[in-house]
Amino acid sequence: METTEEWIRSIRDGNEQVIGLLYDQFRAPFLNWSKYHYNLEEDDLIDVFQDSVIILYQKIAEERLTSIESSIKTYLFGIAKYLIFRKLKDKKRNPVEVDDIPDLEVDPIYFKQEEESERQLLLQNAINQLGPSCKRIVDFFYFYNYSLDAIANRMRYKNTETVKSQKQRCMQQLKKILESAKGNYE
Amino acid sequence: MSDLNPEEMREALRADLQKRWKAELQNREKPVPEISRKPVRWIAWAAAAMIALLIGLVLWLGSDSINEEELFATYFEAPINTYTSTQRGENDNSEIQSAMQAYEMADYDRALAILQDQPDSLLSDGASFYRGVAALAIGQTIEARQYLNEAAQGTYELSVEWFLALCDLKEKKYAESRQRLENITTNNKHPYVSGATDLLARLNKK
Numbered sequence: 001m002e003t004t005e006e007w008i009r010s011i012r013d014g015n016e017q018v019i020g021l022l023y024d025q026f027r028a029p030f031l032n033w034s035k036y037h038y039n040l041e042e043d044d045l046i047d048v049f050q051d052s053v054i055i056l057y058q059k060i061a062e063e064r065l066t067s068i069e070s071s072i073k074t075y076l077f078g079i080a081k082y083l084i085f086r087k088l089k090d091k092k093r094n095p096v097e098v099d100d101i102p103d104l105e106v107d108p109i110y111f112k113q114e115e116e117s118e119r120q121l122l123l124q125n126a127i128n129q130l131g132p133s134c135k136r137i138v139d140f141f142y143f144y145n146y147s148l149d150a151i152a153n154r155m156r157y158k159n160t161e162t163v164k165s166q167k168q169r170c171m172q173q174l175k176k177i178l179e180s181a182k183g184n185y186e
Numbered sequence: 187m188s189d190l191n192p193e194e195m196r197e198a199l200r201a202d203l204q205k206r207w208k209a210e211l212q213n214r215e216k217p218v219p220e221i222s223r224k225p226v227r228w229i230a231w232a233a234a235a236m237i238a239l240l241i242g243l244v245l246w247l248g249s250d251s252i253n254e255e256e257l258f259a260t261y262f263e264a265p266i267n268t269y270t271s272t273q274r275g276e277n278d279n280s281e282i283q284s285a286m287q288a289y290e291m292a293d294y295d296r297a298l299a300i301l302q303d304q305p306d307s308l309l310s311d312g313a314s315f316y317r318g319v320a321a322l323a324i325g326q327t328i329e330a331r332q333y334l335n336e337a338a339q340g341t342y343e344l345s346v347e348w349f350l351a352l353c354d355l356k357e358k359k360y361a362e363s364r365q366r367l368e369n370i371t372t373n374n375k376h377p378y379v380s381g382a383t384d385l386l387a388r389l390n391k392k
Contacts, residue, residue, distance in 0.1 A: 019207050023214070050211040054204055062196070108199070116201065122200040124205075125188070131321075131328040142192055143199040157299065166302055171190065174330060178190075 004072045011060040014136075014144055014154070022053045026073055030080060038084050047086060052080040055110045063145050070102065078104040126177040134170035141167060158161055192360065237269065258356050261385050264319050265345060271314040281314065294320040299328075312341035319349060327353050343368075346376035351385075364389055 010018050027049060054078050059065040068075045081101050088095045112139045116124075127138065133155070140146040140154060148160035148167075157163050254370035270286040285300035298320040301313055318333030331353050338346045347366055367389070370382035 015279055016203070016207070020210070020214075046215060051209060051210070054207050057207075058200055058203065062200070097222070109197070110204075119199065120194065120198055123194065123200045127198055127202060129328070131326040133326060134328070139196070139199060142195040142204075159301075162302060174190070175334065 004068050004171055007072045008067070012063075012144065014061070014140060019053055022056065022072075022076065023050070026053075026076060029073070030077065033077065034084065036081065037096060038085060038088065038163075040084060040091075044087055045084070046084045048080050052066060052076055055106060055141055058110060064107070070101055075104070078102040079106060082106050087092055120124055121183050122178055126174055126181060129173060130170060131179050133166075134173060137163070137167050137170050138174070153164045200352075252358075252360060254355050254358055254360075255387065257385065258352060261381055262322070262352050264289070264294075264323055266290075267316070278280075284315065284369055289316055289320060292323075294323040298324070298326075311337040311342055315342040315346065318346070320351055322349060322356070325356070327357050344376050345378065346374075348376075348382060351382065356391075360389060 007018065007022070027046075031042070031045060034040070034048075035042070035163060038045070040048075051069075053076065056065075056072075056079055057085050060161050078101050078182065083106065083130075085095045130138065137151060140151045146154065148163045151157070151163045151167075153158050157161075167173070215392055235382065238308045267286050267290050270283055275290075281300055286296045288294075288298040288300065289326055297356075298317060300318045301320070315337035318330045319336060321327075321333060323332035333348050334346045334353065351363045351366035351370070354360070354366060364386060367382040367386040370376050371386060373379060376382070
């Protein structure tokens with residue numbers, strides 16, 4: 001992919017493989033840049049880069065980020081810079097300000113929760129037990145914020161009524177799986 | 187369990203994506219072992235021979251394990267369409283005719299998509315049954331089970347039991363599959379008694 005717009009379009013299309021592509025394309029430049037500027041071990045930098053790629057994908061997928069003025073690489077490094085600062089702070093090391101990369105903040109929702117609620121864990125497991133078309137509908141509707149019309153086009157359903165009824169069916173399935181899981185858990 | 191709200195759905199999907207891809211990216215960082223250039227010694231030969239022996243043993247033992255994909259492929263056959271050829275009224279609906287034509291051409295994705303379009307109130311056991319079979323044909327076992335269960339109490343009751351047994355098989359629920367097949371074999375007039383007897387024998391061999 002050449003332009004930032006192409007990256008964004010691909011992510012908005014629901015193509016998760018973009019995470020792998022971003023990782024492979026920018027890993028080496030990131031490590032070269034970050035090792036030069038920051039006093040962190042390579043393992044930590046790799047960890048930061050992995051999180052940064054995933055966060056960037058999620059922000060664009062969820063439409064919390066709809067356009068980027070700089071290149072996608074610069075933005076990605078901006079996310080990583082924020083995460084590096086956090087890690088340096090945890091290790092009580094002083095960060096050095098690097099001016100060519102923007103200062104970005106990352107919404108706490110993108111940080112892995114230390115303690116996920118039982119309900120959340122059950123819900124994540126239940127979603128993974130849905131059939132592929134249900135998982136897709138649920139993903140497009142709740143995560144990618146697609147309209148019913150957009151889902152109908154994307155998944156080649158006849159109209160939005162079909163999407164609505166299919167989504168309803170999928171959510172009923174999800175609830176059944178959850179009820180069953182909760183019963184087994186208790 | 188109380189209703190699911192959009193925010194918790196979003197949180198779950200976000201967390202799920204994060205976990206899956208973190209694992210994937212960590213996996214990409216695992217070093218690829220280097221091939222040693224040192225001369226092979228007798229210990230290395232002995233180790234290679236042991237490994238070859240173990241692999242052979244595993245394959246020999248494993249040949250008795252259940253290959254559900256192979257069994258499913260052997261025993262699954264979509265039943266012929268008796269729905270639009272014998273029903274009237276509801277099935278004058280050209281959409282349903284199109285769906286069943288697609289079904290007859292083994293275009294199960296299309297058949298399913300068209301049948302899903304139809305309002306539930308207009309559909310009978312027949313549509314649920316063929317929807318279930320179409321979903322099973324393309325590996326959508328959860329949807330298949332739902333549709334087949336919708337058709338379980340009517341005209342298609344006996345056939346539903348057979349296809350649910352295949353659904354269990356595909357999902358590796360061998361105990362449930364065996365139970366259904368055993369039920370089928372107790373009824374000599376069941377349309378699938380022969381297939382069920384055969385499949386049960388193969389499952390019980392494993």
